[in-house]
Amino acid sequence: MLYFEDFAAGARYQAGPIPVDRDELIAFARRYDPQPFHTDPVAAQATLFAGLAASGWMTACLTMRMLVDSGNGPAGGFIARQIEGLEWPRPVRPGDTLRAASEVVEIRPSRSNPDRGMVRMRTETRNQDGEIVQVLTALLVVPRRPADQKDA
Amino acid sequence: MLYFEDFAAGARYQAGPIPVDRDELIAFARRYDPQPFHTDPVAAQATLFAGLAASGWMTACLTMRMLVDSGNGPAGGFIARQIEGLEWPRPVRPGDTLRAASEVVEIRPSRSNPDRGMVRMRTETRNQDGEIVQVLTALLVVPRRPADQKDA
Numbered sequence: 531m532l533y534f535e536d537f538a539a540g541a542r543y544q545a546g547p548i549p550v551d552r553d554e555l556i557a558f559a560r561r562y563d564p565q566p567f568h569t570d571p572v573a574a575q576a577t578l579f580a581g582l583a584a585s586g587w588m589t590a591c592l593t594m595r596m597l598v599d600s601g602n603g604p605a606g607g608f609i610a611r612q613i614e615g616l617e618w619p620r621p622v623r624p625g626d627t628l629r630a631a632s633e634v635v636e637i638r639p640s641r642s643n644p645d646r647g648m649v650r651m652r653t654e655t656r657n658q659d660g661e662i663v664q665v666l667t668a669l670l671v672v673p674r675r676p677a678d679q680k681d682a
Numbered sequence: 683m684l685y686f687e688d689f690a691a692g693a694r695y696q697a698g699p700i701p702v703d704r705d706e707l708i709a710f711a712r713r714y715d716p717q718p719f720h721t722d723p724v725a726a727q728a729t730l731f732a733g734l735a736a737s738g739w740m741t742a743c744l745t746m747r748m749l750v751d752s753g754n755g756p757a758g759g760f761i762a763r764q765i766e767g768l769e770w771p772r773p774v775r776p777g778d779t780l781r782a783a784s785e786v787v788e789i790r791p792s793r794s795n796p797d798r799g800m801v802r803m804r805t806e807t808r809n810q811d812g813e814i815v816q817v818l819t820a821l822l823v824v825p826r827r828p829a830d831q832k833d834a
Contacts, residue, residue, distance in 0.1 A: 562743035564750055565759045578761065586762065587746055591714035591739050598716055607717045609730065610738065613768035 531605040533675035534647035537637050545600035545630040548592050550584060552624035558588045583621035589628070589664045590616065593655045596630045604649070604672040611648065615667040620657070627658040635667070646673050683757040685827035686799035689789050697752035697782040700744050702736060704776035710740045735773035741780070741816045742768065745807045748782045756801070756824040763800065767819040772809070779810040787819070798825050 559568030563585035566573035574582045597608060622628070636650040649672045655664035711720030715737035718725035726734045749760060774780070788802040801824045807816035 561747065563746050563760075567759065578758065585746070587739065587743050590742070594715050594737070594739055595713065606730065607719065608715075610770070613765065616765035616768060618762070 532602065532672070533605050533679075534637070534639070534649070534672045535675050537604075537634050537647075537649045537672065539634050539636055541634045543600060543602040543632045545593075545596035545602070545632070547627045547629045548596050550592065550622055550624060550626040550628060552582075555582070555584050555588060555624050558591075559585050563587055579621050581621075582624055584623070584626075586616075586618040586664070589618060589622050589655060590666065592628055593630050593653060593664060593666060596628070596655075597632070597653065600630075602632075604670055605675075606673050609671045610668045611671050612669045613666065614650070614669055615665065617665045618663060619665070620661050620663050622657065622663050626663075628655050628663065630655050640671075644674070646671055648672070684754065684824070685757050685831075686789070686791075686801070686824045687827050689756075689786050689799075689801045689824065691786050691788055693786045695752060695754040695784045697745075697748035697754070697784070699779045699781045700748050702744065702774055702776060702778040702780060704734075707734070707736050707740060707776050710743075711737050715739055731773050733773075734776055736775070736778075738768075738770040738816070741770060741774050741807060742818065744780055745782050745805060745816060745818060748780070748807075749784070749805065752782075754784075756822055757827075758825050761823045762820045763823050764821045765818065766802070766821055767817065769817045770815060771817070772813050772815050774809065774815050778815075780807050780815065782807045796826070798823055800824070 567577040567579040568585045571582045630653050632651050632653040635652050639647045649670045651668050653666045654662050657663050719729040719731040720737045723734045782805050784803050784805040787804050791799045801822045805818045806814050809815050
């Protein structure tokens with residue numbers, strides 16, 4: 531668990547891997563993003579994706595799971611004040627294995643809240659071939675270390 | 683199904699409603715965002731959220747479902763080139779009912795692909811009290827109407 535004081539611009543963190551399960555991919559899309567290129571392997575062939583592809587929101591969700599599991603999260607949890615950018619440059623396919631690599635882009639103390647700061651983090655998600663499938667930039671709210679834990 | 687020619691800056695679309703189910707909220711978080719304020723009603727009380735709150739990613743997913751169901755989607759489907767912004771100004775709670783309202787912010791023809799254009803769409807998701815729980819800005823890839831359908 532990291533406090534604001536523990537983050538520095540340029541620091542890097544790894545997370546994952548996590549496999550992309552075909553049944554989960556389809557079930558997720560049926561509930562949250564029911565479009566043929568995410569739900570129907572046959573219909574998906576005739577679309578821009580040329581085959582079944584995960585909903586981008588599922589890629590975001592799997593990335594979030596990797597980040598939480600990594601243990602490199604802010605004290606108090608991953609709480610995004612704002613997602614500043616989210617792109618899916620390549621499709622995620624059933625059977626892919628994803629990993630995430632985050633970099634701290636900027637840190638800055640909060641002007642209004644002396645007990646916290648903001649951490650801008652850029653997270654790239656890649657497949658098993660090293661191809662980037664998602665780029666996420668988030669502005670995280672991170673608490674400062676409490677006075678009684680300064681020596682911890 | 684809407685082609686690029688059918689979109690105009692300022693046009694508005696409504697979507698929803700969709701209820702937020704407590705069991706689904708917890709199951710979603712256990713899989714994709716396992717943090718106490720999303721998974722544990724008791725532990726959530728002591729967090730910034732002061733009670734169980736949906737993962738922001740679930741709010742994004744429920745919004746996506748409403749958009750797809752609305753029938754006001756681009757021909758070929760909702761395909762985002764880029765999410766330019768995503769914020770969750772207030773927590774979503776179990777039992778909430780969400781609705782989405784989208785506005786076309788800008789349209790512009792693609793420079794490189796004469797068969798498509800870009801539509802910048804801003805979607806606000808509100809709860810049953812009219813409070814904004816999510817603001818999403820997306821740049822959508824939208825096909826132009828094919829020549830053989832100009833009279834359709």
